[in-house]
Amino acid sequence: MNNVTPRYVSGIRPTGEIHLGNYLGAVRRWRSLEGVFFVADLHGLGGAVQETAESLSRCGVQNVVVESDHKADILELYHQLSFLTPTVLLGRMTQFKDKSASEMATLSLFAYPVLMAADIFYFGGTHIPVGSDQMQHIEFARDLWDVLRARGSTSFEKPEAVIGDSPRIMSLTDATRKMSKSDPDEMSRINVSDPPDVIRQKVRAAKTSMSMADDTPEANNLRTIYRAVGGTRVHERWPTFKAELVDLLIVELAA
Structure with a gap:
């Protein structure tokens, strides 16, 4: 071999x-x-x-x-x-x-x-x-x-x-389940063909609490996605985190 x-x-x-x-x-x-x-x-x-x-x-x-x-x-x-x-x-x-x-x-x-x-x-x-x-x-x-x-x-x-060390990406609406095409809820997944405004809508709607210390499966799933597309910054608030995540996703999926 x-x-x-x-x-x-x-x-x-x-x-x-x-x-x-x-x-x-x-x-x-x-x-x-x-x-x-x-x-x-x-x-x-x-x-x-x-x-x-x-x-x-x-x-x-x-x-x-x-x-x-x-x-x-x-x-x-x-x-x-x-x-x-x-x-x-x-x-x-x-x-x-x-x-x-x-x-x-x-x-x-x-x-x-x-x-x-x-x-x-x-x-x-x-x-x-x-x-x-x-x-x-x-x-x-x-x-x-x-x-x-x-x-x-x-x-x-x-x-x-x-x-590989590929991440396991979960549903945006229920992070106890894998992201899946079969999920009837379109908000549960980001498709590679989604336009920027749809990506933004789905990320913004992803469930998080008020605190960045949120340790729920949904919050950790967003952190996994963020790292997978090159995110490195430490954010103090979810809105700024999600805004950067959207920008990173748009660039990644347009590549």
Whole structure:
């Protein structure tokens, strides 16, 4: 691996417009990486595929592809990998156990790591930018690679995870939940396409108390966003803090 030119591969579900959580959590980092960044529309039914691809391109991400444009090859590889995958390994996946405890478990959820491995191998990924919640799935892909290598049937490079220090951005209206496109409240998120006046409106409306000593999840979420977009000053009042945060966000999202 040391002599291999890094080829970064990562994907995002087709949720449509990229929001600040997506951007700061993953997309901003992708802009400076060489590789393939795909809209993962085979990982669900439907979705705003074209809108998501266009939003990634507007964010400055290069080499944006749509997973289903390569459907036949990826699904064939997925099918082949499924013959080499012990179900006991899939049953140990933390994400599957967590989600199946609160919702109906489906075959697609159970086999999700196999499709993820197929994506990585098909697009030639050597370095995979992921959050810590996906680390187990990369280890699974590496285990599959070992199986393929032992059978003498792989030309792929063994992938490795790249864990960044990307911030976890929460909802502006309820900071106990992640910022999400599925939230019906538009005020809960900042979209990368929001014009300056809308960004200003959403930041101003974000819940804070009168005191800068406010230690609520919402206040701490704003501080996290502030640091993520380059904020360094110490403010004595929320209005001046929010005003600078708005200016920083406008500059960051226009870049």
